[in-house]
Amino acid sequence: LKLSKSTSTKEFIYYALNDCRKKTLKLIDELDDTTFRNQYHPDFSPVGWHLGHIAYTESLWLLEHSAGLRCLFPQYRKLFAADGLPKCERVQLPNLEEIADYLQTVRDKVLEYLEVADIEPQERLWRFLIQHESQHCEILTYVWELAKSQQSIVNSQQSKFVTLDVAKQAEMVMIPAGEFEQGNNSLDALDNESLCHRVYLDTYWIDRYPVTCGQYREFMRAGGYENSQWWSKAGWQWLQTAQVTQPLYWHSDRSYDDHPVCGVSWYEAEAYSRFVGKRLPTEAEWEKAASWDAQANHRRTYPWGEEIPTPKYCNCDRLISQTTPVDAYPESKSAYGLFDTLGNVWEWTDSWFAPYQGFQSYPYVGYSQVYFDNQHRVLKGGSWATRPWVLRASFRNWYHPNVRQIFAGFRCATSFN
Numbered sequence: 001l002k003l004s005k006s007t008s009t010k011e012f013i014y015y016a017l018n019d020c021r022k023k024t025l026k027l028i029d030e031l032d033d034t035t036f037r038n039q040y041h042p043d044f045s046p047v048g049w050h051l052g053h054i055a056y057t058e059s060l061w062l063l064e065h066s067a068g069l070r071c072l073f074p075q076y077r078k079l080f081a082a083d084g085l086p087k088c089e090r091v092q093l094p095n096l097e098e099i100a101d102y103l104q105t106v107r108d109k110v111l112e113y114l115e116v117a118d119i120e121p122q123e124r125l126w127r128f129l130i131q132h133e134s135q136h137c138e139i140l141t142y143v144w145e146l147a148k149s150q151q152s153i154v155n156s157q158q159s160k161f162v163t164l165d166v167a168k169q170a171e172m173v174m175i176p177a178g179e180f181e182q183g184n185n186s187l188d189a190l191d192n193e194s195l196c197h198r199v200y201l202d203t204y205w206i207d208r209y210p211v212t213c214g215q216y217r218e219f220m221r222a223g224g225y226e227n228s229q230w231w232s233k234a235g236w237q238w239l240q241t242a243q244v245t246q247p248l249y250w251h252s253d254r255s256y257d258d259h260p261v262c263g264v265s266w267y268e269a270e271a272y273s274r275f276v277g278k279r280l281p282t283e284a285e286w287e288k289a290a291s292w293d294a295q296a297n298h299r300r301t302y303p304w305g306e307e308i309p310t311p312k313y314c315n316c317d318r319l320i321s322q323t324t325p326v327d328a329y330p331e332s333k334s335a336y337g338l339f340d341t342l343g344n345v346w347e348w349t350d351s352w353f354a355p356y357q358g359f360q361s362y363p364y365v366g367y368s369q370v371y372f373d374n375q376h377r378v379l380k381g382g383s384w385a386t387r388p389w390v391l392r393a394s395f396r397n398w399y400h401p402n403v404r405q406i407f408a409g410f411r412c413a414t415s416f417n
């Protein structure tokens with residue numbers, strides 16, 4: 001199927017389900033049993049749990065709630081429900097073959113149902129499930145990276161010269177005062193992206209590129225991790241217990257100097273920003289700089305326009321399996337000239353995860369609403385492991401500020417030149 005204007009909703013859903021699942025099955029193909037069932041970090045469930053939970057969620061919403069079928073695998077309900085067991089108890093898993101069978105059995109029924117379903121009123125739900133699978137596959141990639149780092153398998157690239165010079169890396173872009181449109185009301189937007197609304201921002205400056213390893217090394221070399229003056233009170237407190245001295249996915253190899261920093265907590269991002277006399281952008285500042293086309297007075301879905309993300313535009317979808325130089329995708333440029341806003345690394349923002357005016361939970365309160373607790377910071381843009389279905393300027397991710405396992409970096413902002 002070639003997607004075009006005449007593709008029907010049903011054809012599109014069929015295509016997206018298959019495309020997404022093909023990649024999930026490819027992951028399963030590469031998986032060994034230890035990586036499948038180990039819990040590598042208390043904040044993250046085992047890889048195998050995520051796979052079972054994908055099948056469970058699809059079955060719950062499409063087969064039980066929509067098609068009205070009985071639960072196919074009632075024995076898995078407690079284990080794979082989002083609110084079933086604490087993460088540490090999610091290790092008593094069926095084996096890989098059983099999970100693969102679970103996914104396949106549910107999917108076969110789902111495709112049968114898709115043929116007869118009245119799709120129009122359910123479109124939002126189907127789109128949600130494609131994004132749900134995409135997100136869990138990214139999260140299981142985090143766990144997999146932890147597994148690899150324990151087995152000391154490190155991604156490494158051919159040694160190369162850094163081509164983006166230091167002055168260029170530090171460039172900032174001025175975003176003139178004015179209104180823009182934040183959020184997204186379309187059918188593929190998640191509940192937390194609506195309602196779309198206009199926001200006025202004063203003039204500010206924002207980095208053209210994410211902060212690079214080369215730039216961050218200066219912070220490390222200057223004793224950034226030993227000097228409380230760069231850290232907020234909460235950040236310094238966090239550092240005393242975390243006892244870290246470099247990002248989680250740090251490369252000492254200088255050929256990574258033009259790659260974005262990856263694997264920092266929000267506190268590290270905050271400390272670095274203070275060190276260079278800047279601050280983290282708010283979510284609105286990030287989103288305006290990435291998506292607003294002031295000349296057209298128009299919000300772009302992606303920084304470059306409306307074409308869906310492909311390898312031409314950004315480092316995503318696990319196609320490269322690690323970060324790339326921050327200037328590697330000139331086609332990614334936003335109207336204001338920012339590079340690399342989508343893909344490569346998630347970017348921490350200064351904003352707490354909170355609802356927009358008119359927010360309504362969908363499809364369940366536990367998706368977003370329970371996280372509106374002023375304990376989670378918003379991340380934007382997606383990483384090298386993010387599937388295209390969840391890459392867009394309005395997408396909102398959220399984590400506690402101490403989390404480093406996600407593939408997160410940041411860029412800085414200032415209010416004056």
Ligand code: AVJ
Nearest residue numbers: 132135136139367397398399
């Ligand atoms: C948006 C990644 C924070 O992991 O809780 C998956 C995604 N929500 N299933 C999460 C999610 C429900 C969510 N994050």
Ligand code: FE
Nearest residue numbers: 053057082132
């Ligand atoms: Fe989930």
